[in-house]
Amino acid sequence: EDQVTQSPEALRLQEGESSSLNCSYTVSGLRGLFWYRQDPGKGPEFLFTLYSAGEEKEKERLKATLTKKESFLHITAPKPEDSATYLCAVQDIAYSGAGSYQLTFGKGTKLSVIP
Amino acid sequence: EPEVTQTPSHQVTQMGQEVILRCVPISNHLYFYWYRQILGQKVEFLVSFYNNEISEKSEIFDDQFSVERPDGSNFTLKIRSTKLEDSAMYFCASSEGGDYGYTFGSGTRLTVV
Numbered sequence: 387e388d389q390v391t392q393s394p395e396a397l398r399l400q401e402g403e404s405s406s407l408n409c410s411y412t413v414s415g416l417r418g419l420f421w422y423r424q425d426p427g428k429g430p431e432f433l434f435t436l437y438s439a440g441e442e443k444e445k446e447r448l449k450a451t452l453t454k455k456e457s458f459l460h461i462t463a464p465k466p467e468d469s470a471t472y473l474c475a476v477q478d479i480a481y482s483g484a485g486s487y488q489l490t491f492g493k494g495t496k497l498s499v500i501p
Numbered sequence: 502e503p504e505v506t507q508t509p510s511h512q513v514t515q516m517g518q519e520v521i522l523r524c525v526p527i528s529n530h531l532y533f534y535w536y537r538q539i540l541g542q543k544v545e546f547l548v549s550f551y552n553n554e555i556s557e558k559s560e561i562f563d564d565q566f567s568v569e570r571p572d573g574s575n576f577t578l579k580i581r582s583t584k585l586e587d588s589a590m591y592f593c594a595s596s597e598g599g600d601y602g603y604t605f606g607s608g609t610r611l612t613v614v
Binding site: 420422427428429430431432433434435473475481486487488489490491492493494 | 505532534536542543544545546549551556557559592594596598601602603604605606607608610
């Protein structure tokens, strides 16, 4: 069974204070690892997909990296508008293709950035 | 920017009643999904739909659940006889294919009383 564990559960940062969120995963075969942002009462908003160890992707103040066991979401000089819950999800090769690319999500890290 | 639209945003129903949750996916997308999120818990996969049929479903998606794409634009999730434990946020999502991140709708909050 696929497992995704995110840490910490919650993180409070001062504006400008950089940090990293962790996502560790267990899958039979990784097809892709996804990062999403979720605001309260809203659906997840797609940020990145990573496919292989060593891959990195960046978007504004966010950078996602991937190893064979975990992924990190680095937040550089965060602003209050970065406050949200960040979700990590994996696509397992075993469940991919033939019309389905289902995701297994972690519980998320709730990030609060204080002005 | 194209978006996935879900209606209603909030539905309250009595236990044992049937509910239909509606979604309009992005027009050129080929894969459609329903996920749910019980308050304080993970987003969980329910079902995927491709080429006008269910392609995968989870253990949660039992005989009480069904999906339809009745007219080529709408995508619906029906719960035949709701239970208290069906109370959750239900998200519809669509994608062009597996190599693309899904686009999620804003969700329908279902409350069963």
